[in-house]
Structure formats: C-alpha cells, structure tokens
Amino acid sequence: MMQKGKNIAIIVAAGKGKRMGRELNKQYILLENKPIVAYTLEVFEESEHVDEVILVVGENEMSFAQDNIIEKYGFKKIKQVVSGGKERQDSVYRGLLAIKEQCEIVVIHDGARPFLEKELLKKAVETAENIGAAIIAVPVKDTIKVVSEEMEVIDTPNRSLMWAVQTPQVFRYALLKEAYGRLIEEGLCATDDAMVVEKYGHTVKVIQGNYENIKITTPEDLVVAEGILRKEKR
Template sequence: MGSGSKQVALVVPAAGSGTRMGEEIPKPYLTIAGKTILEHTLLQFRQVDAIHELIVSTSEFFKDQTCEIVASVFGDIELTVIEGGAERQESVFKALQYVSDSAELIAIHDAVRPFVSKQLILECINEASNPGVDGSILATPAKDTIKEVEDAKYVVETPKRERMWQAQTPQIFKREVLLRAYNNATMRKLMGTDDSSLVEMIGGKVSVIKSTTDNFKITYPLDFQLAKLILSGK
C-alpha cells in the first residue's frame, strides 16, 4: 500500500531541556549551520507528501520561536504548537489531543534526530499502513553485547545479541491504536521508554524497519559536534 493513500499526522516532542548538553538552551533550539536542530529535523519530513498536519510540543518560553520555525518549513499544512509536559510521554499525550480525525496514521519523531532520510520515513509509513500490523518503528541491530544488570552492578542475563535492536524514531502507528495505548498508559500511570512500548503494553503488533546509525539522536556534546561536522560538510 503506498504512503500516498494514508494521511499522516506528525507529532514532534521538543520540550526537552539542554541539561545533558551542558546548555541552557534546549537542544532543539541550538543552531547548526544557520538553522536550529528542530528546523533541520522538520526539513526531512517536508519532503514527505503524506504528512498533512504537524503538532509540536515545546516549553512555554519557546512557543513563539517554534511557531516561526514550523511556519517557515511547513507553510501549507495544519500546524499546531502547544506547551508540552515535564516528561516526553506527557508531551506526546498532550499533542495527541490535537490530532485531527482525518489522520489515519500518527508519526512521532524526536526533535533532535535531524538526519532521518526521506526513504526511511516512507518505508516506515508504508509498513505501518499494512493491515497486519499496528505500527512500525525504525531500529538498528545492537552492535555490542547487551547485559541485563541488577542494581547497576550485577549481571543477571546476557540476551541473544541477534534479538537486540536499538529503537529510533520515527515511530508510526495507526491512529486508533496509538490513542488507545496512550489512554491506557495514562489511566494506569504506566511509563514507557518509547511510544512503541506503550503500544506493546496493549498487545499491539509493531514491525521493525532496519535503519542506519546516521539517524542518531543529539543527546551529548559529542553528538552535537558530529552533527556540526555533517551539516557543515553538506
């Protein structure tokens, strides 16, 4: 099923702080090569015709700047900027209240993953559109051996590495399933480490699209330096 047959709402949580970067400015609003990281990220999705609405959750201090950024990138689709919550999950939940009824799929993408390719976004949309699944996520096979550790000290188990994958975004789900998953988590006060984990909690079937390490999240100063090298090289 082609991506053009589904209408996709894009939700971008951008309310995170810059503490791990050692910056006062939140990471999405740091500038690289003349544009904020948020702008670089949104420009990747600008290339995808299936995106017909965008909801960005941010802090109250950056709402005006965010409105300017989204309008400059997406001038011709429905745009909503809201104040997010203290945690990512709360920010996404608040954003979901603004998704229109016409959206068949909801894509959630980290504001600080500016290198996702159009091709991978389309593959994720196409997979999530299939009737046999509830959603699709990008992920990469774990390179290192993963250890399950207790009390941050003792090894409990070594899972089979070939079964271990590192989740990325976008994570794209059928609208009704994602809303049900978030309502369930909110009602039962459950916290997930990503959106897929909440869908898994209600028994949802999530498919994996093999991604690349290029689609990294800018979390630490080293990530920021790498992003600067890549974007200035372009």
C-alpha cells in the same frame, strides 16, 4: 466510499537537554547556523507521506518556536504548536489529543533527530498502514550487559536479538490514541511509543534504519552531527 484520514506527524521538541550542559533547549542549538529542529522539520515538510505536522515544545517556548522556527524557515505543514508535558509520554499524548480532524496514520519523531532519510519515513508509514505499528531501529554494535543496582552483571543477552530503537515510530492513529489513553489512566510509564501499544498486545514491526539517524543529546553528539552534515553537503 469513506474518505481516508490524514497522515499527521507529531514532532516532540519539549525536552530540556540537561545532558547537553546548556540552558537552551537542545532542539534550538545551532548546527551550521540553523537550529537542529529546523533540519528535522524540513524532512516532514518535504515528504509526500505526511500531510500535517504538530510541533510539541516547552510551555514557555511556543512564541519562540512560532517566530524563530516556523515563520523564519517558512514551514507550511505545521498547523499547531502544542505545549509539552512533564515527561515525554505526556508530550506525545498532548500531541495526540490536539488532533481534531480525521487522522489515519500518526508519526512520532524526536525533534533532536535531524538526519532521518525520507525513504525510511516512507517505509515506516506504509508498514503502519498495513500492520498498525512500525518502528525504525538498528542492530546494536556492542555486547549488552544487564546490570544490578550493585553494578554486577545479571545477564548477557544474545546480541543478534538486540536492536537500538530510533524514531520515527508510526501507528494507526486510533490504535495509539486508545493505548495512550489507557496508559495514562492506569498511571503507567513508557520510554517509547511502541511500548505503549506493546503493553496492550499489539504487534510492532521493526524496519532497519541507519546509524546516522542519531538523536543529538550530548556535546559529543553535536560533533558527530556536524560530521554527518558536512558529508551530506559533499
């Protein structure tokens, strides 16, 4: 009987966070005296559905992450710290290439998204095991307009069909690695990981998430995050 491969999470924490208006990488901003990315990593450290973690950080941040995140907070599942690339897709691909052992499922998650529920992670992993690709998303609350460069409305899509995509995005490792390899080779761009497998005809299953699984990108997001954290502590 063939041995089942591992479930490995790639946490992407290489973004500079320009919209935050600070020099410090947004993942390291303190939220109640702990870096945002530490909250994120805790979810994976405690999940029985993830065996190992690869942390992707800025090329000048590898020592900082090792000392101030991994060792300080005692993360045991982080087996590698990888230097990120110019764009998010480059960082993810470097994470995929860093996997040298037998891997069944790969989980891609934003380092600045600290409020992922373990039950959602479990559902996403189990769905990817069955279907090959699964993403977390929530129905949009607002009406969406497609707008031209001249700032004129082109179209108003049916809101009931619109979903805001989050992470984790979970895939069979072989599927995502092959699709990413083709994307990079062809010089194409993708703004999320599901787009990569969609481009090559694979079905992606959507799992309804929750609105608190926010990505902390702006100063306003920090205020919301502090509120969520206070609520969780209560």
